[in-house]
Amino acid sequence: MERWGSVCDEKGWRKGPWTPEEDKLLIEYVSRNGEGRWSSVSNSTGLNRSGKSCRLRWVNYLRPGLKKGHLTPQEEGIIIELHALWGNKWSAIARYLPGRTDNEIKNYWRTHFKKRKPCEAKQEKRRTLTQKLQQEQTYSNNIDESPQASDEINIKKETEIEHSTVQNNQFLPIMYQDTEFWSDFITTDNYLWDELWSLNDMIVGNHVGTGGGGCEGDAIDYVQSGGYIF
DNA sequence: AACAATAGCAACCGCCCCGGT
DNA sequence: CACCGGGGCGGTTGCTATTGT
Structure with a gap:
């Protein structure tokens, strides 16, 4: 079966995996003309690919200096930090x-955080249940077993067993609550802080960012002022 | 060994922004 | 000012490889 359904789209552009020959044509084009003007690649090289496809292939795969292989713990730390600050601004994080490319970082984040979903769902249930329990305590002293769904009861029992950490942390953002997850990544605080200090140097020293309100600098200020608690 | 589930990743899609006309 | 095309970006898809049963 052909990947992506068909070989060509409605405009006649080839789709799907790139061949070594296509890569070679694109590399030659960029070496002659530099990056940009992607829409003229097909005219200049005979490569039957859309400009967007060419750009994507170059940026994510062919561009010189791209690192291959797994992300280092330091890189993971930076991603975690910056994602906590900026959200899904993959291109900004990639800078x-x-x-590393935004696509790579995005993929990394997705694959690692997909694992969290059951945990997050559980936490959401627990938060809901906690609110319910609080309401029950507020409005009634009669805490005889009221009719509840069986899974709710199970969650309730689980919650009671687990040292009531949820209740203690219920007003913290989710990322701070999920200490079990964070401990998977962070074995010591130190390297993360080291990265943050060097990150701040980059920002202050090089004026990285768009200048649109200075959110990056503010964000680092936030981190340094103790916004992060591991 | 065979099958199923999951992880990893390349590539596409659709939207938005920006500059040129 | 409106329109258009190119480029950039985040989200999503679907194939392959790996791991588990």
């Missing part, structure tokens, strides 16, 4: 990871 602080030389040799």
Whole structure:
């Protein structure tokens, strides 16, 4: 079966995996003309690919200096930090990871955080249940077993067993609550802080960012002022 | 060994922004 | 000012490889 359904789209552009020959044509084009003007690649090289496809292939795969292989713990730390600050601004995060692409970072984040979903769902249930329990305590002293769904009861029992950490942390953002997850990544605080200090140097020293309100600098200020608690 | 589930990743899609006309 | 095309970006898809049963 052909990947992506068909070989060509409605405009006649080839789709799907790139061949070594196509890569070679694109590399030759960029070496002659530089990056940009992607829409003229097909005219200049005979490569039957859309400009967007060419750009994507170059940026994510062919560009010199791209790192291959697994992300280092330091890189993971930077991603975690910056994602906590900026959200899904993959291209912005990628600027602080030389040799890594936004697509790679995005994929990394997705694959690692997909694992969280059951945990998050559980936490959401627990939060809901906690609110319910509080309401029950507020409005009634009669805490005889009221009719509840069986899974709710199970969650309730689980919650009671687990040292009531949820109740203690219920007003913290989710990322702070999920200490079990964070401990998977962070074995010590130190390297993360080291990365943050160097990150701040980059920002202050090089004026990285768009200048649109200075959110990056503010964000680092926030981190340094103790916004992060591991 | 065979099958199923999951992880990893390349590539596409659709939207938005920006500059040129 | 409106329109258009190119480029950039985040989200999503679907194939392959790996791991588990």
